[in-house]
Amino acid sequence: MSDNKLGIFSWFGFVLPLPQRLEMIKQAGFEATTIWWEDEVGTPEIKKENMPAIVRDCGLSLENIHVPYDNVDHLWSESKILRNRIVDRHIRWLNDCALLGIPVMLMHIIDHHYPATPNQCGIDGIGRLLRTAEDLGVMIALENTGSVEYIDFVLNELPSDHLLFCYDSSHDYLYSAQKAAILRKQGSRLQHLHLSDNDLKMDRHWLPGEGQIDWQQLSHYFPRDSYEGNITLEVCPGEADLRKSPRHFIDKAYERALWLRSLLFSRSHSSPDSRYQG
Numbered sequence: 001m002s003d004n005k006l007g008i009f010s011w012f013g014f015v016l017p018l019p020q021r022l023e024m025i026k027q028a029g030f031e032a033t034t035i036w037w038e039d040e041v042g043t044p045e046i047k048k049e050n051m052p053a054i055v056r057d058c059g060l061s062l063e064n065i066h067v068p069y070d071n072v073d074h075l076w077s078e079s080k081i082l083r084n085r086i087v088d089r090h091i092r093w094l095n096d097c098a099l100l101g102i103p104v105m106l107m108h109i110i111d112h113h114y115p116a117t118p119n120q121c122g123i124d125g126i127g128r129l130l131r132t133a134e135d136l137g138v139m140i141a142l143e144n145t146g147s148v149e150y151i152d153f154v155l156n157e158l159p160s161d162h163l164l165f166c167y168d169s170s171h172d173y174l175y176s177a178q179k180a181a182i183l184r185k186q187g188s189r190l191q192h193l194h195l196s197d198n199d200l201k202m203d204r205h206w207l208p209g210e211g212q213i214d215w216q217q218l219s220h221y222f223p224r225d226s227y228e229g230n231i232t233l234e235v236c237p238g239e240a241d242l243r244k245s246p247r248h249f250i251d252k253a254y255e256r257a258l259w260l261r262s263l264l265f266s267r268s269h270s271s272p273d274s275r276y277q278g
Contacts, residue, residue: 002265005230006257007032007063009194010055013205013236014246018046022058024246028254032061032230034106037093038068052100063230064104064141064166064192067093072107073114076122087125091132098136105133106141106166106192110150118153126154126163133162141166141192146175148182155189166192168234170203173213180214180221187223194234195260205236207256215263222264231261 008025010018010033018040025033033055040046046054055062067090074082090107097105109126133140143166144151155165165186171194173179183190197211198204204211233253241249 002224002231002261004228004261004265005031005061006254006261007034007061007230007232008250008253008257009033009066009232009234010035012246012250012253013242014249016246017042018051019054019058021246022055022060024250026058026060028250030060030254030257032063032232034063034232034234035065036068037065037096049096049100052102061230062102063232064106065093065097065102066106069108069111069145071111072109073111075109075125076115076119078121083121083125087128090129094129094132094136094138094140097138102138104139104141104164104192106143108145109142109154110146112146114146114150118150122150123154123157127158130158130160130163134160138162139164139191143168143171143192143194144176144182145171148172148176151182152185155186163189164191165189166194168194168196169208169213169218170194170196170198170205170234173200174198174203180218183218183221183223187221187226190223190227191229193229193232195231195257196233196235204238205234206238207235207241207253208233208260209256210238215260219263219266224265224267227264231257231264233257 008030010021035051037048039048052062074086077083093105139162141164142151167190195208197206197208197213200212235253237249
């Protein structure tokens with residue numbers, strides 16, 4: 001049995017104070033979480049700089065922060081002014097990581113209006129981020145969103161132990177021609193997961209096993225011999241789950257995470273069923 005920790009994004013679709021959500025995550029059995037790197041509006045408002053300590057006080061490991069990605073396509077712009085705005089913003093977040101003991105900054109490198117092919121402008125900008133991360137002792141994880149060609153391009157052009165890959169199953173099965181193949185191509189750089197399911201039409205963030213993703217195919221490509229990161233869900237409730245309690249949903253999510261860990265790390269020919277049977 002794999003001993004990879006089970007994690008879940010701290011926002012799992014129910015409007016509750018962050019400490020209450022974190023306590024539910026811990027009580028369900030999860031060991032790790034990730035947080036969105038903006039202040040949380042509520043009563044009281046929680047500044048993002050206070051969130052890492054709140055996570056640790058709940059007894060959870062903070063896997064990474066997920067930083068905002070508005071205008072991130074400007075990383076590839078020929079305009080140095082536009083490109084530097086995005087790079088400078090991410091450098092501030094890297095400094096936040098160093099100051100607050102956050103090991104990894106997770107980011108998108110494309111959104112909706114990226115160029116037809118990756119270019120040297122993007123490499124220059126991300127390279128500058130990477131040099132800052134190396135100096136600070138912080139890791140950067142790049143998440144696949146649209147074309148996985150961009151992930152391939154950047155990771156191949158910038159071979160550094162400080163530049164990692166975060167695989168998002170829903171994004172991959174929505175946008176990639178060869179589903180799950182990126183796991184084999186970049187498995188040596190894979191250190192983070194965003195696992196969720198969908199109907200192959202929209203990014204639903206359903207619990208694994210409730211959509212159309214072929215988890216058996218995904219497990220076939222999964223680098224089980226080298227992957228040492230967490231099994232992390234990035235999920236929200238469907239309509240039926242919203243009619244039940246947050247506790248019911250988070251317990252259900254934990255069961256799905258256990259099932260996925262068993263599936264992804266199975267070495268037997270009779271591996272667990274790719275459809276959740278629970």
